Amino acid sequence: MELVGEEEEEPEAKxxxxxxxxxxxxLRYQSLRNHLNESQFLAAEEDDLEDKDNNIxxxxxxxxxxxxxxxxxxxxxxxxxxxxxxxxxxxKISLVCMYVSYIIGCLFTALILRKVKAKMLLLxxxxxxxxxxxxxxxxxxxxxxxxxxxxxxxQPAFWAVQDMLLLNYGLKYSxxxxxxxxxxxxxxxxxxxxxxHSAQILGNLLSSGLISVSxxxxxxxxxxxxxxxxxxSASSAPEKQIRSEKWTYTLPFIPIQARRSxxxxxPVNFYQILTLIYLxxxxxxxxxxxxxxESPDTVLQRRILSWxxxxxxxxxxxSDPRWILAWFSAAYVGFAQGxxxxxxxxxxxxxxxxxxxVGYMMVSFGTGNLVAILAMDKLKPCSSHPLFLSLGFLLNxxxxxxxxxxxxxxxxxxxxxxxxxxxGLADGTLQAQSQAIVTRYARDEKDTAMTGFRVCxxxxxxASFFTSIFTQNLMTSLYAALVLHVIGFLxxxxxxxxxxxxxxxxxxxxxxxxxxxxxxxxxxxxxGIDNEAQIT
Numbered sequence: 001m002e003l004v005g006e007e008e009e010e011p012e013a014k015x016x017x018x019x020x021x022x023x024x025x026x027l028r029y030q031s032l033r034n035h036l037n038e039s040q041f042l043a044a045e046e047d048d049l050e051d052k053d054n055n056i057x058x059x060x061x062x063x064x065x066x067x068x069x070x071x072x073x074x075x076x077x078x079x080x081x082x083x084x085x086x087x088x089x090x091x092k093i094s095l096v097c098m099y100v101s102y103i104i105g106c107l108f109t110a111l112i113l114r115k116v117k118a119k120m121l122l123l124x125x126x127x128x129x130x131x132x133x134x135x136x137x138x139x140x141x142x143x144x145x146x147x148x149x150x151x152x153x154x155q156p157a158f159w160a161v162q163d164m165l166l167l168n169y170g171l172k173y174s175x176x177x178x179x180x181x182x183x184x185x186x187x188x189x190x191x192x193x194x195x196x197h198s199a200q201i202l203g204n205l206l207s208s209g210l211i212s213v214s215x216x217x218x219x220x221x222x223x224x225x226x227x228x229x230x231x232x233s234a235s236s237a238p239e240k241q242i243r244s245e246k247w248t249y250t251l252p253f254i255p256i257q258a259r260r261s262x263x264x265x266x267p268v269n270f271y272q273i274l275t276l277i278y279l280x281x282x283x284x285x286x287x288x289x290x291x292x293x294e295s296p297d298t299v300l301q302r303r304i305l306s307w308x309x310x311x312x313x314x315x316x317x318x319s320d321p322r323w324i325l326a327w328f329s330a331a332y333v334g335f336a337q338g339x340x341x342x343x344x345x346x347x348x349x350x351x352x353x354x355x356x357x358v359g360y361m362m363v364s365f366g367t368g369n370l371v372a373i374l375a376m377d378k379l380k381p382c383s384s385h386p387l388f389l390s391l392g393f394l395l396n397x398x399x400x401x402x403x404x405x406x407x408x409x410x411x412x413x414x415x416x417x418x419x420x421x422x423x424g425l426a427d428g429t430l431q432a433q434s435q436a437i438v439t440r441y442a443r444d445e446k447d448t449a450m451t452g453f454r455v456c457x458x459x460x461x462x463a464s465f466f467t468s469i470f471t472q473n474l475m476t477s478l479y480a481a482l483v484l485h486v487i488g489f490l491x492x493x494x495x496x497x498x499x500x501x502x503x504x505x506x507x508x509x510x511x512x513x514x515x516x517x518x519x520x521x522x523x524x525x526x527x528g529i530d531n532e533a534q535i536t
Contacts, residue, residue: 055294056172060188062292063165064195066122069285070129071199073278074151076207077136079362082342083350084271089469090141092342094148096465101152103458106451112157118165119295125158126286133279137272156454166192197370201363207274208359214270322441322498323449325491327456329434332484334457336396336427338464339477340365340420344403347474348416352408357416364417365424372428376436384437384496392433393489395426400485404478434492441495460484 078098081091105112112121128150135143170185177184349357382388399422408416435453442449467477 056169059165059293060169060191062288063122063162064192066126066285066289066293067162067192068195068199069281069288070126071196072203072206073133073281073285074129075200076203076359076362077133077275077278079204079341079345080207080355080358082346083355083358085139085144086346088141090139090144092465092469093141094144095338095342096462096469097145098148098152099458099461099465101149102155103455103462105153105156106454106458109156109160109451110447113160113164116157117295118161119289119293121157121161122289122293123286125154126282126289128154130279130282130286133275133282137275137279162192193370197366200366203278204359204362204366206277206359208356208363210270210274211354211359212356322491322494323452325487326434326438326441326495327452327488327491328484329430329488329492330438330453330456331460331463332396332481332488333427333431333434334460334462335464335477335481335484336399336423336460337457338461338468339403339474339481340423341461342465342468343474343477344420344423348408348419352410353413353416357413360413360417361420364421365427368421368424368426369428369431370424372425373432376429376432380436384433384440384499386493386496389433389489389492389496392426392430393485396430396485397482399423399426400478400482404475434488437492437495437499440499 078095081094083091085091085094116124128147132147132151135147166188167185169188171181173179173188174181174184179187345358345361349355349361379388402419402422406419408419435450438449438453439446463480464477467480471477
């Protein structure tokens with residue numbers, strides 16, 4: 001009877017408890033002590049929220065503007081290194097220095113992010129971009145090589161701090177709106193990706209446009225300009241005479257074209273004007289961050305690992321044979337990018353059509369790469385399926401075979417641009433697939449796995465540059481790329497099968513748990529019905 005009475009009583013409605021905002025209560029307490037009324041307190045709080053919203057957008061706009069200008073200035077100059085600085089392999093050596101430093105930066109990114117604040121890190125990276133632009137205005141081994149090392153060293157931390165800032169913006173924006181954190185973060189990331197690729201496209205178009213309207217020839221003018229004064233060859237005397245007539249050094253180490261009264265004015269060096277434009281862009285990028293960017297009030301740091309834990313994760317990534325084979329795929333991605341930066345732009349572009357075509361080639365390559373990355377992002381659930389992996393494998397095999405069988409002539413500029421777009425499509429497909437599989441396979445050590453992916457990609461780039469420097473044979477590079485690609489494809493297939501079996505196992509466990517839970521609920525329902533029958 002007592003149980004029946006308790007069953008018949010209706011439960012009391014619990015009052016809705018309002019969450020306490022401790023910051024708001026503290027401000028209200030301070031306002032009461034300072035004899036401020038409630039309206040003034042609410043107005044101050046609304047102004048504070050508006051300032052925070054404006055702070056998010058001001059930081060994001062200044063960050064995107066600085067990134068746009070920095071990429072606009074550095075990437076086109078990097079693409080022209082092997083074409084402009086061909087004598088003594090200076091352009092290739094500068095690329096080697098850049099990506100050796102890039103690997104070192106990848107290994108110390110976590111330490112740099114813990115020790116340096118976001119604004120200081122952005123300013124330091126942009127200052128190194130300025131030095132790189134200055135070195136292209138004053139090209140020599142003493143300027144190009146150190147600046148390339150500094151830019152490569154700062155690149156991993158530069159992009160890592162941007163990822164953390166985007167996460168900060170996404171969380172704050174989702175807190176002030178009804179948007180989910182995932183959608184908010186995706187919004188900021190999409191705008192950033194579009195900004196980066198737009199900067200690459202416009203920068204390459206500017207370089208090709210200025211060089212194409214001039215009479216500038218990469219291999220002739222700059223070879224003459226960078227030739228040493230103590231040359232022992234017989235042909236150095238007339239070249240030195242031409243140089244003395246064509247250039248007048250009015251500033252330290254800067255050759256300035258000056259008009260002589262006895263001769264007509266020489267043609268304008270549009271490449272030097274281009275490097276000055278890139279230098280101005282880099283300076284404006286640093287100024288935008290220095291003036292408008294404010295350090296975020298929320299500090300986001302990655303998970304801090306001890307050296308023992310980090311060594312354990314590295315050991316797991318190295319000891320697994322699937323990982324070792326999959327790293328060859330990352331090395332192939334870097335090796336293929338090195339071939340197109342170091343060999344294709346020089347042999348198929350500059351030596352065949354002129355150095356003005358290099359920018360157009362990289363625009364086509366970047367466009368195809370972006371299309372592939374966006375398509376793979378839409379197909380992300382099935383991007384690790386063996387059929388899709390076979391698609392990326394066949395695309396890259398087709399690129400290597402086409403490169404070995406075909407070389408453009410002086411009138412096949414359209415075919416060359418289509419060829420580079422096809423290579424960009426193949427590269428973006430394989431790169432997106434490799435990163436998706438790596439992140440899915442590494443559940444507990446994603447940061448370590450992605451660091452290993454970037455290190456292997458950098459090693460592939462360096463291997464490609466060294467192969468080009470010492471062999472100077474495109475076919476040797478293509479054979480090495482083919483070996484890396486086949487081994488990497490086998491590794492990706494093994495890793496994809498392991499991920500698929502693990503997903504099936506996890507799905508089976510979830511189904512068993514749900515089935516057991518449903519049976520338990522069904523038994524509980526039957527027991528409840530029996531008890532109610534007995535009670536009534």
